Amino acid sequence: MSTLSFYKYQGTGNDFVMVDDRSQQFDASNHQLVRFLCDRRRGIGADGLILLRLHPQYDFEMVYFNADGYLGSMCGNGGRCTVAFARQVGVIENETKFLAADGPHEARIDADGTVHLRMQDVLGQQEVEEYGVFLDTGSPHLVRFQPMSTLAELNVYSEGRAIRYNERFREKGTNINFVEAPVVPGQPWQVRTYERGVEDETLSCGTGVTAVALAASRRGATSPVHLRTPGGDLRVAFDAKPDGSFTNIFLSGPATRVFDGSIEV
Numbered sequence: 001m002s003t004l005s006f007y008k009y010q011g012t013g014n015d016f017v018m019v020d021d022r023s024q025q026f027d028a029s030n031h032q033l034v035r036f037l038c039d040r041r042r043g044i045g046a047d048g049l050i051l052l053r054l055h056p057q058y059d060f061e062m063v064y065f066n067a068d069g070y071l072g073s074m075c076g077n078g079g080r081c082t083v084a085f086a087r088q089v090g091v092i093e094n095e096t097k098f099l100a101a102d103g104p105h106e107a108r109i110d111a112d113g114t115v116h117l118r119m120q121d122v123l124g125q126q127e128v129e130e131y132g133v134f135l136d137t138g139s140p141h142l143v144r145f146q147p148m149s150t151l152a153e154l155n156v157y158s159e160g161r162a163i164r165y166n167e168r169f170r171e172k173g174t175n176i177n178f179v180e181a182p183v184v185p186g187q188p189w190q191v192r193t194y195e196r197g198v199e200d201e202t203l204s205c206g207t208g209v210t211a212v213a214l215a216a217s218r219r220g221a222t223s224p225v226h227l228r229t230p231g232g233d234l235r236v237a238f239d240a241k242p243d244g245s246f247t248n249i250f251l252s253g254p255a256t257r258v259f260d261g262s263i264e265v
């Protein structure tokens with residue numbers, strides 16, 4: 001047995017166990033340990049776990065695991081939380097360049113604590129498939145526009161699960177975002193997300209709302225797009241290129257430290 005110190009962060013209700021692993025002691029291949037730490041009944045409880053590690057070319061590296069214990073792809077809410085955490089432990093001040101699973105990211109923390117996180121460019125045309133618009137914003141996302149006034153009643157767990165485990169997506173999995181467009185322009189786009197790797201609905205998904213904003217821009221939404229998740233509000237700014245690509249994508253929102261602790265592992 002040994003003692004692991006951790007911090008707990010959340011960004012619009014997407015919550016993470018954060019470990020300062022600058023000494024590189026954490027065994028990233030120990031899926032069972034990560035799963036235990038994310039377990040809401042037996043462990044700390046979170047949608048994912050993030051290691052803050054040092055990197056020779058960047059301010060730090062973010063290593064993100066889903067709650068199932070396996071390395072995930074990019075996590076937008078987790079990215080904002082890691083930036084806030086890096087400042088808390090003194091690795092950065094208000095601006096940074098760091099590395100994540102999908103490559104380098106820049107970020108800036110405002111005076112009010114809002115973290116603006118630059119996402120990777122999304123190149124090429126959006127793929128419109130039978131199940132919705134499919135795009136990769138660092139993680140794979142399906143965007144499904146719902147009829148008006150149906151989002152609140154939707155069973156995101158069962159509808160999302162049915163798609164995630166169907167023939168098309170079973171092998172690699174996908175995150176699925178169910179979206180309701182604003183009735184009046186200027187109001188937020190409402191989003192509920194089924195997350196791969198958590199295999200459940202989460203309160204918010206950063207790469208998910210980014211995918212929604214880009215897909216919504218093809219339906220008249222203009223940058224910055226205001227999005228509302230069950231866990232809170234986020235903004236996504238971008239430049240839409242004539243060839244269908246998106247550049248200068250920024251995900252903006254809060255990142256909050258909730259508590260610190262230690263656990264026997």
Ligand SMILES: N[C@H](CCC[C@H](N)C(=O)O)C(=O)O
Pocket residue numbers: 014066071072073074075076077078139140174175195196197198204205206207208
């Ligand atoms: N919650 C995350 C998404 C994690 C993606 C993960 N579920 C995967 O597909 O590996 C976010 O805020 O972007």
